Every structure is written in structure tokens, then in C-alpha cells.
Amino acid sequence: MITTTTEPLALAPATPSGRAWRRFRANRIGVAALVLVILLALVALVFFVLDRLGIPFPMDPDMTNLERKLLPPNSINWLGTDNLGRDVLSRLLNGAYISLTVGFIAVFVSLSIGVTVGAIAGYFGKWVDNLIMRVVDAIMCFPTFFLILTAVALLGPSIINIIVVIGLVSWTGTARLVRAEFLTLREAPYVQAARALGQRGPKIIFRHLLPNAAAPILVTAVLGVPEAILAEAGLSFLGFGVQPPQATWGNIIADGKTYILDAWWLILFPGLAILVAALSFYLTGDALRQAVETRSERQ
Amino acid sequence: MAVFLIRRLLVSCVLLFFISVISFFIITLTPGSPYPWGELNPKISEEVKRVFREKFHLDRPLPEQYALIMRDLFTGRLRSIKDERPVLEKIAERLPATLALNLGALALSLSFGLMLGIYGARHAGRPPDMITSVLAFVFIALPGFWVSYLVAIGLVQAAVPILGTHTIGVTFSNGAEVFLDRWWHVMMPASILAIGGIAVQSRFIRASMIETLREDYIRTARAKGLDENTVFYHHALRNSIRPLITGIGMLLPALIGGAVIIENIFAYPGMGRLGYEAVLERDYPTLVALNFVTAALVLLGNLLADLLYAVVDPRVRLE
Numbered sequence: 194m195i196t197t198t199t200e201p202l203a204l205a206p207a208t209p210s211g212r213a214w215r216r217f218r219a220n221r222i223g224v225a226a227l228v229l230v231i232l233l234a235l236v237a238l239v240f241f242v243l244d245r246l247g248i249p250f251p252m253d254p255d256m257t258n259l260e261r262k263l264l265p266p267n268s269i270n271w272l273g274t275d276n277l278g279r280d281v282l283s284r285l286l287n288g289a290y291i292s293l294t295v296g297f298i299a300v301f302v303s304l305s306i307g308v309t310v311g312a313i314a315g316y317f318g319k320w321v322d323n324l325i326m327r328v329v330d331a332i333m334c335f336p337t338f339f340l341i342l343t344a345v346a347l348l349g350p351s352i353i354n355i356i357v358v359i360g361l362v363s364w365t366g367t368a369r370l371v372r373a374e375f376l377t378l379r380e381a382p383y384v385q386a387a388r389a390l391g392q393r394g395p396k397i398i399f400r401h402l403l404p405n406a407a408a409p410i411l412v413t414a415v416l417g418v419p420e421a422i423l424a425e426a427g428l429s430f431l432g433f434g435v436q437p438p439q440a441t442w443g444n445i446i447a448d449g450k451t452y453i454l455d456a457w458w459l460i461l462f463p464g465l466a467i468l469v470a471a472l473s474f475y476l477t478g479d480a481l482r483q484a485v486e487t488r489s490e491r492q
Numbered sequence: 493m494a495v496f497l498i499r500r501l502l503v504s505c506v507l508l509f510f511i512s513v514i515s516f517f518i519i520t521l522t523p524g525s526p527y528p529w530g531e532l533n534p535k536i537s538e539e540v541k542r543v544f545r546e547k548f549h550l551d552r553p554l555p556e557q558y559a560l561i562m563r564d565l566f567t568g569r570l571r572s573i574k575d576e577r578p579v580l581e582k583i584a585e586r587l588p589a590t591l592a593l594n595l596g597a598l599a600l601s602l603s604f605g606l607m608l609g610i611y612g613a614r615h616a617g618r619p620p621d622m623i624t625s626v627l628a629f630v631f632i633a634l635p636g637f638w639v640s641y642l643v644a645i646g647l648v649q650a651a652v653p654i655l656g657t658h659t660i661g662v663t664f665s666n667g668a669e670v671f672l673d674r675w676w677h678v679m680m681p682a683s684i685l686a687i688g689g690i691a692v693q694s695r696f697i698r699a700s701m702i703e704t705l706r707e708d709y710i711r712t713a714r715a716k717g718l719d720e721n722t723v724f725y726h727h728a729l730r731n732s733i734r735p736l737i738t739g740i741g742m743l744l745p746a747l748i749g750g751a752v753i754i755e756n757i758f759a760y761p762g763m764g765r766l767g768y769e770a771v772l773e774r775d776y777p778t779l780v781a782l783n784f785v786t787a788a789l790v791l792l793g794n795l796l797a798d799l800l801y802a803v804v805d806p807r808v809r810l811e
Contacts, residue, residue, distance in 0.1 A: 222626065327503070331510030334787040334794070338749030339767055343518055343779050346771040423635055427753055430637045431768065446638060453645050464638035471633035479629065 213408070216484040223480020229473035237289040244287055252280040254287035255438045263456045273458035275449060281458060284440035285466055291441045292422045292470060295356055299421035300414050302360025307367025308403075308410060314368070315375025316398055326372065329365045337362055341424055342433060350433045359421045367413050374406035381405075408485035415478035419471035426467045442467050496802070504795055508788060512565075515784040516558050519548070519776050547571070548776065565784065570777045574770075579781040583763060589657060590762035592674075593755070594747050596682035597689060601743055602736060604686070605693025609732070612694060613701030614724065624694070631691035637753040640684045644757050647680075654680055655759040681758040685750055689743045696742075700735040704728045733804050741794040748786050 217223055243250050252270075258278035266273045272281040314325040344358040378384060384401050392400075428434040429443020437444060442463040449459025545551050549560040564570040570579045608624055615621040644654060653659040657677050664670045704710065705728055713723045751764035759765075763782060770778035 222622070327506055328510050331507045331514060331787070334507065334511055334745060334790040335514065335783060336745045336747075336749035336752075336786050336790070338746075339752050339764070339786065340518075340749070340783060342752060342767070342771055343783060347518065347774065347776075347779075419633060423633070426635050427637055430635075431753065431756075433771070446641075450641060453641070454649070460638070460642065464635060464642075467635045467638065468630070468633055471635075472629055475629040475633050476626070479625075 209408075213484045217480055220480045220483065222476055223484070226473045226476035226480065229469070230477050233289065233470055233473065234293060236286060237293045240286040241290040249283075251286075252283040254279065254283040254440050256280075263452060265456070266458055272462045273456065275445070275456070275459055276452055279440075281445065281462060284445055285442065285463060288440040288442050288445065288463075289466070289470075291352065291435050291439065292425060292467070295352065295359065295425040296418040296422040296474070298356045299359040299363070299424075300417040302357060303362075303364040303417060304367055304410065304414055305364075306360070307364035307413075308371050310364065311368035311371025312375060312398055312403065315372035316379060316394065316402065318376070322372070325368075329368050332362075333365050335362075338424060338427060342428065342431065345428055345433050350428070350436060352435050355425055355428060355434065356421075359424050363417065363420060367410065367417075370409055370413055371406055374409060375402055378402050378405055409482075412478055412482045412485060415474060415481055418478075419474040422467065422471050422474070442470075500795060500798060504791055507791055511787045511791065512562055512784060513558070515780050515787070516561060518783060519780055520554065520557065544573075547573075561780065565781055570781060572770075572778050573775045574773045574778070579777050582766060582778065583781060583785055586761060586763045586766050589760065590748075590751070590764070592678045593682050593685065593751060593760065593762050594744070596678050597685040597747050597751075598740065598743060600683055600686035601689030601693050601747070602739055604690040605739065606697055606732070606736060608690060608694035609697025609701065610729065612698040613705070616698075616702050621698075625698075628691040628694050631687050634687060636684060636688065636750050637757065639687065640681065640754045640757045643680075643684060653677075657761060677760075681751075681754050681760055685747060685754050688750065689739075689747060692743065692746075693736075693739045696735045696739060697732050700732050701728060704731040734801065737797050737800050737804070740797040740800075741790070744790045744793045748790070 217227075240250075244254070249256070256279065258274070260278065261270070261274050262276055262278040264270055264274045264278075270280045270282065272285065274280055275284070310325060310329070314322040340362050341358050344362070345355055348354045348358065379397075379402065384397060387397055387401055425434055425441070426443035426446075429441045430447045432444075432447060434443050435441050437448075445463040446460055449456060449463075453460050549557045552560065561570070565579070568578050568580045571577060572579050572582060608628065612621045612624045612628075615624075647654045653662075654677065657674060658670070659673050659677075662673075664673060705724075710723060710728055713727045714720075718727075748764070751762060752768055753764075754760070755762045755764040756768050763786065766778065767782045769775075770782065
């Protein structure tokens with residue numbers, strides 16, 4: 194029995210981003226991870242808004258109830274309650290926006306610095322490049338998490354400080370990448386042509402170099418988000434994260450660790466939340482990297 | 493070789509200078525009160541504040557502050573606020589434990605990363621590769637503190653001695669047992685510390701192997717009729733020595749940083765724990781010195797990695 198597929202030959206999309214999107218869609222793990230990322234973002238947004246409007250859903254995350262403390266998962270508290278009788282599920286949902294906000298904004302900060310520095314080094318080359326890259330090398334020698342911890346502890350833990358410090362510490366990878374891209378791209382014929390036509394530095398950087406380096410920059414951005422999420426969770430665990438009573442995934446674990454033998458749900462669920470969030474960003478980023486890898490196209 | 497060494501050492505000196513400047517900035521550029529106890533604490537007398545300012549030379553202009561702090565650091569005059577002991581002494585006594593933990597974790601990351609990466613490349617694009625790929629990302633995404641806490645609690649509950657550097661209250665009959673006991677206490681936190689490193693390294697090796705397998709000389713080897721195992725392990729794998737060495741420089745900062753939390757959970761007396769204690773005490777001298785020393789250690793690791801390149805790869809010529 195022979196079955197013939199009568200699927201029409203789809204025309205290849207004309208734009209590189211269209212082609213990349215097609216390749217991304219073909220990656221089932223990547224698509225699943227992206228859906229998860231979008232879902233997480235929606236959850237974080239919805240519960241942030243509910244919290245600001247004062248609607249306690251499913252329960253008020255900060256409401257204590259000592260008669261119902263340390264209850265295992267049950268029909269009312271689906272993920273159990275903590276030592277003050279607060280609903281773990283509500284706290285997890287309420288804390289989601291902290292993780293994602295830190296993730297996204299810290300990446301925005303680190304990208305802004307990394308792209309600027311990398312662009313300057315890669316475009317101007319020579320001693321400028323040499324100097325900048327030696328500084329980057331030096332920063333890369335520092336043990337990242339310890340540097341973040343030191344700075345946050347000295348500045349005082351607040352969400353703004355955490356975001357800024359994570360951003361300030363983690364831009365070096367992006368800078369290296371952008372510089373490498375620029376060094377290759379600036380020898381490209383179309384850049385030479387633009388220069389021959391009399392275009393100047395900023396225009397060449399913004400019109401020609403940056404758009405062509407956009408794909409790898411996007412990939413590092415997506416892969417940077419889970420790094421920041423994990424760093425924030427680690428800080429929260431040590432007590433240097435966003436301060437209580439605001440729930441964060443890290444500080445639910447930190448608060449619960451005293452009760453681990455009586456209340457495994459205080460440790461397990463927030464840990465899984467961090468794992469799933471970080472994993473979905475990593476898998477999305479990796480699928481994206483595979484989709485935009487244009488080595489074959491450039492030749 | 494000599495020229496390369498000298499040039500590499502000169503670059504390292506430049507990097508060390510930048511590292512010292514960055515370490516210095518951590519205390520001077522942090523806005524707010526420089527005092528660990530807060531500016532307006534009424535219990536602190538002017539005298540104490542003056543001593544503190546003098547200790548950090550905070551009454552001098554910035555460049556002079558920098559020069560003086562670095563002088564104090566290098567001459568061992570920099571003392572901890574907490575117990576007035578020289579900072580370098582405190583770091584030195586933690587150094588052996590830290591080296592054991594981080595080198596253990598590094599060795600585990602490199603070896604298991606290599607194996608996992610080879611396995612992935614061998615089955616590239618097929619289900620086994622997809623499973624190991626997802627697994628690698630699960631490893632990277634696992635919050636280290638969470639895993640170590642669960643493992644530590646589990647083992648302590650099962651009455652397995654795991655905390656600290658050696659089993660307390662047991663006298664071992666011979667040196668071998670003492671060694672094995674220490675080994676066990678290092679390897680447990682080291683394996684948790686290595687989880688992320690294994691995953692990162694395996695991705696790295698896998699990508700490099702897949703790239704190598706596309707090379708002309710691999711096609712030649714296959715065309716000669718060599719069997720796939722010889723091609724894979726004899727011809728292709730050799731090229732993965734480079735990413736293996738690059739992994740050293742890449743993983744070290746992440747390992748030392750990650751050790752801060754893991755050393756705490758396992759009550760392991762390394763530099764990470766010292767760092768966390770210093771953070772809690774706002775012990776600036778210790779923090780500055782720790783950041784400086786660890787970055788310098790990573791720099792040393794990178795230097796060794798560069799030298800290793802030349803030893804293992806005849807194509808690298810040291811000039």
C-alpha cells in the first residue's frame with residue numbers, strides 16, 4: 194500500500210527571520226518550551242495584577258492562619274501551608290513575577306551594557322578593543338555568584354539592587370559575542386561599500402552591523418534569563434533576595450528549610466517551580482540558537 | 493616558548509591590575525554608609541568610626557585609597573573587622589579545603605561532561621541525543637542550593653556522616669581510612685557542585701565533536717575504510733581536547749561562586765563559607781581580599797590552561 198503525501202511544497206519564506214521561525218517551529222521541544230515560557234509570563238502577570246488589585250486568589254499569599262499551619266497538600270491548600278499557615282500555592286503564584294521580572298530586566302541591563310561595550314570594541318578595534326577586552330577578561334575571572342552576593346549584601350537587598358547587580362556582573366559574555374560578530378561583519382563587502390559611500394561610524398553600527406548580529410544577541414538574551422532567575426533564587430535562599438513578607442520562590446524554600454522533615458512540600462514545590470522556569474528558558478534559547486544558526490546561509 | 497611565557501605573564505599582570513581595581517570598587521563605589529554598623533548608630537563612638545576610616549584610609553583621595561588598600565593586602569596588613577586577624581591568614585587556612593572541593597568538582601565536570609558529550613555526538617539528532625540534551629539542560633537549570641539541601645538532609649537523616657571535612661567522633665586506625673573519610677567528605681559536595689558543570693561541558697564537547705565530524709580528514713579516514721569506532725575515538729576525539737581545556741577557564745568562576753551556597757549547606761570550611769560569613773558581618777576587608785584572591789586563582793587557572801593547550805596540541809605554537 195502506497196500512500197502519497199500531497200502536501201504542497203511550501204515556498205521558503207524570503208526573510209531570514211521567516212526561515213528561522215520555520216526551523217524553530219519544526220523543533221518540538223523548543224515549541225513546547227516556548228509555550229511554557231509564555232504561560233509562565235501570563236501567570237506572573239495575572240497574579241501580579243490580582244495582587245495589586247487586592248483580589249485574594251486562590252488565597253491571600255500573606256494571610257497567616259496559625260490553626261492551619263504546616264498542613265500537607267489538601268483540598269483547600271493544594272500545595273499545603275507553611276509554618277505560619279500561609280497557602281503555598283498562592284505564595285508560589287504571587288512570587289512568580291519576582292523571578293520573571295528579575296530575569297527579564299537584569300537581562301535588559303546586561304544586554305545594554307554588553308552590546309554597547311562589545312560594539313565599541315569590535316567596531317573600533319586596535320587599542321580600544323585591546324583595553325576593553327582585557328577588562329572583560331578580568332571581570333570574567335570573578336566568581337559570578339560571590340560577586341553578586343557581595344554587592345547585593347553591601348547595597349542592601351531590594352529588587353532594584355538585585356536586578357542592577359546581576360545585570361552589571363553578567364554582561365561580559367554578550368560583550369565578547371558582539372565584539373566577535375562585529376570583527377567579522379565589519380570586513381563584509383556591504384560594510385566596506387557603506388564605508389566607501391561615506392557613511393560614518395554610528396550609522397554603520399546601527400544600520401548594518403547591529404541588525405546582522407541581532408540573532409546571536411537574541412539567543413544570549415534568552416539564555417541569560419534563567420541565569421538571573423537562578424541567581425535571584427540563590428540570593429533569596431541565603432536571605433539576600435527580595436525581602437519578606439513578599440514571597441519569592443527562593444525565600445519560600447529558605448523559610449521552609451527548618452521544617453523540611455515535617456513539611457517536604459515547602460521545599461519541593463518552589464524548587465520545582467524554579468527548575469521548570471529555568472529549564473523552559475534554556476530549552477527555548479537552545480532551540481532558538483539552532484534555528485538562527487546561519488553558517489550554511491552565509492557561505 | 494620563553495617569549496610566549498613572558499607575554500602571557502605580562503597580560504596576566506595587566507588583568508591582575510584590573511582585578512584589583514574591581515575588587516577595590518566593591519567597597520568604594522557602593523553607595524550609602526561605608527560603616528558596617530550604619531552611619532547613625534548612636535552606640536558607635538566617633539573614635540570607632542575614626543579607626544574604621546583609618547583602617548580603610550577612607551579619609552584619603554580615591555587613588556591613594558586604592559594604593560594603600562592594595563599595599564595592605566599584599567603585605568598582609570589588611571585585617572578582618574570581625575576578629576582583627578590578618579585577612580590573608582584567614583584565607584590561607586581555608587585554601588586547601590577550597591582547592592580540594594573545586595578541583596574535585598572540576599575533575600568531575602570535565603570527565604563526566606566529556607563522556608556525556610561524546611555520547612550525544614555519537615547519537616547526534618537521534619532519540620538518545622535528544623534525551624541527553626534535555627537532561628543536560630535539566631542539570632543546568634537545577635538550583636544547586638535546592639539539590640544540596642535535599643541531599644544533605646537526606647543523608648544526615650540516614651545517619652550518613654556528610655557535614656564538615658571529616659567524620660567527627662570516630663578514630664581511624666590508619667592513614668588510608670583517614671584519607672578515604674576526607675575524600676568522601678569532599679566528593680559529596682563536589683559532585684553536587686559539578687552537576688551544572690557536567691552539563692555545560694557536555695554541550696560544549698558535543699558541539700565540538702559534531703563540528704569535527706564534518707571535517708575533510710574525517711571523510712578521508714572513513715573513505716580509507718576505517719571502522720567507525722576508530723574514526724570516532726582515534727581521529728575525531730583528539731580534537732575535543734581543546735574544548736576540554738577551555739572548560740577549565742570557563743567553569744572555574746561558576747564553580748567557586750556556586751561553592752558559596754554548597755559549602756554552607758554542607759558545613760564545609762572553604763573560602764565560600766568564609767565569604768558568606770563575611771557578607772553577614774559586612775566584613776569589608778575579608779570581602780575585598782576574597783574577591784581578589786579568588787579572581788587571581790581563576791586567572792592562574794586560565795594561565796595553566798593556556799600552557800596546557802601548547803602541551804597537548806602540536807598545532808599551537810607558543811610565540
